[in-house]
Amino acid sequence: MDIIWLRDFEALVAQKNFSRAAEERNVSQPAFSRRIRALEDTVGVKLINRQTLPLSLTPAGEVFLSQARVMLRTFEETIERCQVIDAAGENVIRFATSQSLYMTHYKTHIAPLVEQGGLDIDLNSTSWAADQFVSALQQGYCDVILTYWHPSMDFLAPLEAAQCEYITLGRDDFIPVAKGGAEGPLFHMGKGQNKPVPLLSYGTASALRAVVDSLLRGQMDGPKILVMNRNVLAISVKAMILEGFGMGWLPRELCREELDEGRLMQIGDESFVEELEVRLYRSVENAKPTLSRLWNEIRAASG
Template sequence: MDIKWLEDFLSLVQTRNFSRSAQERSVTQSALSRRIQALEAWVGADLVDRSTYPLALTPAGKLFSASASEAMRLLNDTRAMLRGQETDDHILRVSAGHALSLNFFPDWLGSVQSWYGPLRARILPTNVHDSVLSLVEGNCDLLLCYHHAELPVELDAKRFEYLVLGVETVMPVTVPNRAGSPTFALPGSKARPIPHLTYTATSFFGRVVQRIQSRAAQPACLETCYESDLAELLKTMALAGRGLAWLPESCIASELGEGKLVRSGGEQWTMRLEIRLFRAINHRKPMLDKLWENFDNGKRSTDPVE
């Protein structure tokens, strides 16, 4: 049984509406429905009467609701006590995507420590959806993520604020040929499609690449030969000469500088993303407040990157 199922169920008890609870829990309505069904399977009884509007709890649901509320109260109280013992107030908990965790976070943390002093930090690398959910549910202090006007991170401006720490360019790269030109040059041709090292369609970078291709003046002739959610794995395959991959510049800075990888195609095949740092406005602890006030390299912004 996943603790998130209990939190989903208790939200549903309050709203009596799947759509509103899904919005509150930052998940799709279908995902919320699947979680409630999984909880009912674990309990062994229907908890929600879906035939009424607004929906109602079954007798089993009313009984379980009281137990679930008490269980969550005990768990949260115990967690708060244990975190206090572990001096969690002195640990900066940051949730971020894998690419930012590996390629941006270490240098950024070093720059923060240069003026703040010794700082104990805990990075939680995960996918975009789970990292956003971690911030919403209070499981991290800061969310480090990419943002673009066409691919926004949707967080309630009344509950969350952000700083822009920088800009990242996602670009197509490949190994060079003997003349130093890209081995696989965009846009390719139908006769000789370019082997494409691609992201899964539902991943953040997968959606970035889809937008880049939809913007291009001419279609790219690509043939998927390898797929992964992780930019680092696609970089490894690109360095082995297996094909072309769209990668964030911070991931390949050294390889570009050494000539091991070269850009394929012009600016039309790239996209610039903001690197944003989010925090919950009501989440307060002295260390976090001091850090937020002194992020010299960041700035509040509402201007989208195009």
Template sequence: MNIETKWLDDFLSLTQTQSFSRSATERHVTQPAFSRRIRALETAVGCELVDRTSVPVQLTAEGRLFQITARNLVAQLDDSIAHLRSLKRRGKSVIDFAVSHTLSMSLFPAFLHSLQGELGGVRTRQLVANVDDSVQALKNGICDFLLAFEDHTLTPDHFRKLDLQTEELIPVCQADDAGQPLFNLDDDRQAVLPYLSYPREIYLGRCVERLLCHLPRSIELRQASESPLADSLKVLAMQGMGVAWVPSFAIREELRQGFLVPCGGSQWRSPLQICLYRCNRPLPEDAEALWQFLHARYSASTPLPASDGFES
């Protein structure tokens, strides 16, 4: 597959203007040239993305799905290019962290807050991506540190690791009027339950799949929706759409306020180890000093449970 990035920008423009002529003007090309580029994109992906019979122009079902992919690809590419260009300008007073989406929303800010006294005037920069892309960023030297779930592919031969905090992947759902789980994994009377899943190819998806390979009881989990983002599944669970496995650090407040309740015992839970990684190669001075401080803080003890961790 050979897709030019300008085709993605063309397509995203068309989704906004719903007009070939207006998008051609916006993209500074003639309308026939713009139409050929959209057709070339469709040929590359193997399906029609645009319904040309409708006025204004509408997307096909495949086009609506591809719109999400195109938007994410363009945004990630723009962010990556901006980050790479900034590397040329950065001095020793910038420390770069790669952080997965799930950890970036609540856990990473708390982690930084716990380091305020040590960072002083040192700036930090966050590269947010999915877990696998964040790992790749560390391997490629794009960042100084990786804050992630434990990854056994990052071996001691090339990487160093600090175990920071232990969390859990917890099944949760909406509560009924009595405060009990709407969907109860331990209730033998509920043989079929709606399931809010992660894609199997991402880290949390693999964790849940391993857990479900050994079900504590006979039950059918019928997929109701899928998302790569834990926060999206959390919201769907709060709306009563089904059971979602969500990291414990992402739902503390929702559990406290009763917006969500655990819907299964400990046998339905899976541990999550939060780690900080670095490469074995030398780091910039400020990053190395931070690593030495964190090494002294964490290496002499077992990982902190969530209640004693760096979350405020």
């Protein structure tokens, strides 16, 4: 799919007329029409209802429009980031991490060393699927990934086999929590409960999904669980737990403040708690001097 076709489609939606949209895109109308047709052929459905005046979108076209705008925005942001990195040269260290780790371990463990060393960091705090972090590191899109690690996280296995090394930055408990109140937690995890416990869990794109699944498999005679919602981001799971929609597992560091204030309460016994490692990975073939310096400083601080 050509990015030009997406811009053509966006122009046509705005103008609702082939001639005006072609003029805006500085192309002849026949050529413009062929490009819109090629876009529809690629997608495999009709996007434009040509029987209405002015032109309108088909239901599929409405869906495609929102996604086309996301693709265009992502493309533009990627170009901008590449240009910034290229202009900065080899001194920039490119980090990739999840929002939950950015808000906890990155800020407490790495940011101070970055500031002390006067290093340039390109930090991509993202909602990528778990395996995209691995691909980004392997393909050189980033220099370092900061991730949780647990034996159930198979997506990290390729890094063990590849030319990659890691530092264990710290550890965090993965704990079941529920909204707190004057009478205690809103939900409980006792054995033998007849009423299912509503669970706010993680989607398949989340690294933490595998840990929740592993915990539940180990609790065959535990409480009944009813999955109410799945989300990629631990921050979003926390927000829904705070609203009282159900219970869920969170890294302790991500909800420490809410636990201290009593807005969240840990539930269940220790059999429902798993330990997570917080790891930094890099390729040993990455010879960037600034990365080597920061890596050695982090290793020394973590030792």
